[in-house]
Structures are given as C-alpha cells and as structure tokens.
Amino acid sequence: MKDIFSKRTKIVATLGPATDNEDKIKELIEAGANVFRLNTSHGTMDYHREKIRMIKSVASKTGACIATLVDLQGPKIRIGNLKEEILIKNGDKLVFEHSLEQKDNSIIPVDYAGISKDVSKGSRVLIDDGKLEVIVDEVNGGKVYATVTNGGLLKSRKGLNIPGSTASLDAVTPKDIEFIKFAVEEGADWIALSFVRQKEDVLLAKKYINDFNASIPVVSKLEKPDAIENLHDIVCVSDAIMVARGDLGIELSPVDVPICQKLIVEEAGKQRKPVIVATQMLESMINEPIPTRAESSDVANAILDGADAVMLSGETSVGKFAADAVRMMSKIAIRTENSCFYKFDTDYELNDEIALTRQAVVFGADKMLKYVNAKAILSFSHFGYSTRLMSKLKPSAPVIMISDIEETCRKMSLNWGVYPFCKKWDETVDANLLLKIDEFLINEAGLKPNDYVVITGSAPRLITGRTNFVRVHKIGT
Numbered sequence: 259m260k261d262i263f264s265k266r267t268k269i270v271a272t273l274g275p276a277t278d279n280e281d282k283i284k285e286l287i288e289a290g291a292n293v294f295r296l297n298t299s300h301g302t303m304d305y306h307r308e309k310i311r312m313i314k315s316v317a318s319k320t321g322a323c324i325a326t327l328v329d330l331q332g333p334k335i336r337i338g339n340l341k342e343e344i345l346i347k348n349g350d351k352l353v354f355e356h357s358l359e360q361k362d363n364s365i366i367p368v369d370y371a372g373i374s375k376d377v378s379k380g381s382r383v384l385i386d387d388g389k390l391e392v393i394v395d396e397v398n399g400g401k402v403y404a405t406v407t408n409g410g411l412l413k414s415r416k417g418l419n420i421p422g423s424t425a426s427l428d429a430v431t432p433k434d435i436e437f438i439k440f441a442v443e444e445g446a447d448w449i450a451l452s453f454v455r456q457k458e459d460v461l462l463a464k465k466y467i468n469d470f471n472a473s474i475p476v477v478s479k480l481e482k483p484d485a486i487e488n489l490h491d492i493v494c495v496s497d498a499i500m501v502a503r504g505d506l507g508i509e510l511s512p513v514d515v516p517i518c519q520k521l522i523v524e525e526a527g528k529q530r531k532p533v534i535v536a537t538q539m540l541e542s543m544i545n546e547p548i549p550t551r552a553e554s555s556d557v558a559n560a561i562l563d564g565a566d567a568v569m570l571s572g573e574t575s576v577g578k579f580a581a582d583a584v585r586m587m588s589k590i591a592i593r594t595e596n597s598c599f600y601k602f603d604t605d606y607e608l609n610d611e612i613a614l615t616r617q618a619v620v621f622g623a624d625k626m627l628k629y630v631n632a633k634a635i636l637s638f639s640h641f642g643y644s645t646r647l648m649s650k651l652k653p654s655a656p657v658i659m660i661s662d663i664e665e666t667c668r669k670m671s672l673n674w675g676v677y678p679f680c681k682k683w684d685e686t687v688d689a690n691l692l693l694k695i696d697e698f699l700i701n702e703a704g705l706k707p708n709d710y711v712v713i714t715g716s717a718p719r720l721i722t723g724r725t726n727f728v729r730v731h732k733i734g735t
Contacts, residue, residue: 259633260704263656266675267591268292268567270327270534271584273309274300274575283316285581286574287324290588292671293448293567294324297575298437299331300415306437310444323678325447325671327477330434330463332452333427335418337385338367347409352392354383354402365401368418372427374400376420386416388508419508429459435466442472447668450477450500455484457491464495475669477534481505486518489525498672499526500569503537523563530612530650532673535560536569540586544577549586557587558594562601566649566674601652612647616725620648623712623728627655630710630730634658634703636695637725638683638715642666642673644725648714649673655712658703662721684721691720696733707734 271291277283283294294313296306310326317324338358344366346352356374357367374397377383381394383404391408430438430451441449451463460478467474475497478485481504485492493499501522507515519535526533539557540549560568568591573583594600623635635657637645645659652674659678661667667678679702685691695713699705713731716723 259656260702263634263677263703265290265588265592266595266652266656267561267565268672268674269584269587269591270295270536270567270569270672271580272297272569272571272573272575273313274572276576276578277574277580278309278312280312280316282580283313284320286584287316287320287322289581289584291574291584292324293327295327295329295450295569295571296446297329297571298433299329299334299336303436303440307440307444310446314445323667323671323680325668326444327448327450327672328437328441328446329450329479330437330452331431332434332479333429333431334452335368335370335373335420337412337414337416337418338369340367340412340414343414344412345409346390346406346412348406350406350409351395352404352406354404355400366412370418370427374402377402382421384419384421384508385412386410387504388419417505419505421509427453429453429455430462430466434463438463438466439470441474442467442470445665446474447665448477448498448672449474450479452479452502453482453505454478454480454492454496455482456488457495460492460495480518480522482509486510486521489522493525493529493531496531498532498534498566500534500536501565503535507537519560520563523560523565527564527650530647532566532646532649533564534567534569534672535563535565537571539568539570540573540583543579543583543586544572547579547582549583554586554590557590561591561594562599564652567672613643613724616644616647619714619725619728620644620651623648623714624651624653626712626728626730627653630712632710632712632730633705634699634711636660636699636711636713636731637676638713638720639725640666640684640722642670644714645670645676646673649676658699658711660721684719686718687715687720692731695731699733705733709733 269291270293271286272295340360354366354368356371360367377394383392390410392404392406394404396403477498477500478496479500479502481502501519503515523533540553542550574580634655637659639645648657657676660681662684664680667680670676670678711731713729
C-alpha cells in the first residue's frame, strides 16, 4: 500500500507567523499535517480569511484532503496590549485594571471587564499558562492591587486565570459569534469551542451555527473543572473533544491532568467521538530541532491512551522548526502504532443510543478483517457517520472512505485511520462499478490484484443511503 496509509493518528497543526505562507503550508502537509487550526485569539479576521483560503488553495494544488478548524477564543481572559514587555520580580507590586491598551505604565491592562469583581484579597491570579503568579492584596475602585509571587517576563495578550473563580463569563462571546459567521462564510470544516463548562455551552454554539444556516461540527475544548464534572453530557452533544491541557492544568493542577486526559479519552471512545490531545506536546521544538525524551513519550502515551489526533500549537505557529515538529510527531505516531503495546481491537459493545444497524455492520467489518487478512476497509458514506463509527473501533487495516461530498472528506481528515477520497460513485453495485473500485484500489491506493478488502455501504445505491451491508471483496475477481 502507499505511504499515505502508514500513519493512522491525525495531526492538527496551528497556523501562525512562522507558517502562514503557501510554501510553509505545503511543507507541513507533506510532513504529515491533516488539519490546520486557526487560533482566533490572535490575528484579525482579515488575516484568518486570507489564511483559510490559502490552506484550501494549497490543499487543492497538492491533492491532499485537509480540514480547517476555526478555534474560538471563548471567554478567555487576557493581558491587554502592553507598550513593551515587562520583567516582573518576586515581591513587586502590580496594579491591574480593565482595558484593552496600556495607557499608564504603572497599570497592567486586562481585557475582562469583571476582573475587579471576580477576585478578592488572597486570590491567586496565574498568567501565561501559570508561568507567572500574583496574589491579590486589595480591590479598590475597579483596580486590583497584587504582589508578585512568581516572576518572569510579562507579555501582551497572554492568558490570565483565576483558579476557582465562579465568574459567569459568557460561553459564546460577541467575538466568537462574529468568528462563527466567518467560519460559515469561509466553509470551515470544524469549529472549536473554548472553555466548555456544560452541555448548554455546546448547544448554544450550535444554535448560532444553525442561525447562520450551517451545520459545522463542534469540537468541545475541555479546560475547566466543571467540564470534567459534566463530562458525559458534554461529550453527548459534541462532535469531537479536545483535551486542552494548558488551562486545564491551571484551573486544576498539573498533577491531575494525566488522569483527566485518560478519563476524557475513555469517555469519547465510549461515545464514538474523535478526541484530540493538545498543548505542549513538542514544546521544546519551538526553539530546538529535536524534542525532549519526555515530550516524545507524552505524544506516544496520548496515542496509546486512544487519541484520534494530536495537536501542535506554538511548535508550528511561531516555532523555528515547524515542519520538523510535524515530521517528528508523524514518526512517533507510526512507531507507536506499530509497537506491541498499541491495542488495535477495542472492546466497545453495541451502544443502544447509536444506530444499531450501522454499528452491527461496522463491527462485522472489523471482525472480518482478520479472517480474510484484508488489506483495507472500503467505507462508502455520504456524510461519514458509519466511517466515524469504524474509526473508533481502531481497525487493524486502514479505512479508505469514499464519499460523493468534498466537505465530508475534509471533515473526516480528523478521524483516526480514515483516508478520504471524493468519488461520484453513487450507483447500484454491479460489474462496472466493481471494476472502477478495483482500478481505484490498485492505481490510487496501491493495493494488488487478489488482495482482499472489506466493503461497507448502502443498498440499493452505494453511498446516499444508510449503511446496511458488508461484503468481502477480492480485487480483480
């Protein structure tokens, strides 16, 4: 089979100043990126509009099936725009106030209007993923007075967390709504919702998407303690899940993150939803050409846990070795998937809440693989539902999906072990169609005559009905 089938775990690469031109995007695709993330916390809407069009143009030229993910900022509290970076030291006294721009050198701007309402004397305030810490001394006249307990370099637009805060921040902010509209206009494939706390947050985002006459699937980013408490319900209404370990490790504790990661991945598996593990996976490769051993182990362990995708943030958005980071992640994924520790066959049981007929078909297809030593599963699907179910079984052979909708193919670029192709083959199964399938499998997939494949699809028409049959097929016969 062709090399494209060697990596099953998908890679999400964040676009940024280091990679926001056609040559760099092409290099990332060739290195193994499957999904490009646009982080709306940074950059203007016009910037992201230009980049999402650039991604689609490069993908079209290379023939790659690439998804775009618009990541909403959500109710993220950030330091405003500073006149210049500030080195703060332990014991320094700081003053914070709501503002987008620094007007007074003695006051640190914060973009959240409720900053003075949600803290009190003794509150811990963490900045830049917890690298900096201050303790509140006093709140007076809309200003927050604090003492630095863990100093460092304070930069513009860095995140600010108030652990344990009960702030009633909007789940979907006005800025998010504008970017949802943008995602619809530009035909984005996924929308990521930040700081999900309960299922109602996800349903609200979906309402806004629907209001703009679209049905873009939502990735729920889990980075709040409330999200862990409401895990089952959130996964139920989400289309995919992201383990957003940065803020999760601040709101909780770094020592809790590994267990939370496993809980989230396990729940997503039970409900047949794709799950992305993100944050600091190869962080040192922002400045170094190779990762630390701990980072390599982290990526491998996320894959062993059952992650469908792993994500790069600063490594590809601002890093000096962006393509190298994607290549390294691809190598780790391939090595892990081929190891004796990687469990392909899952022990999921039929779920009464999911279409039973389609579950039965994909379970049957998965079991058939080993009996006939099939080289691939050929999954025909209009919207990709059955193929997504197949992906979560982690079959031992690649899942080649054929859809007649390009949008479906792009979306499926996030799903583990799925390799999408767009073909207008919505026909009844006959000798002519089987001949076309054989030519495709040999010429485009790299299979050989007499190889076995397991085919799933619908009847009487192969693609547009609900999946209702499974067939063992020998190429060329």
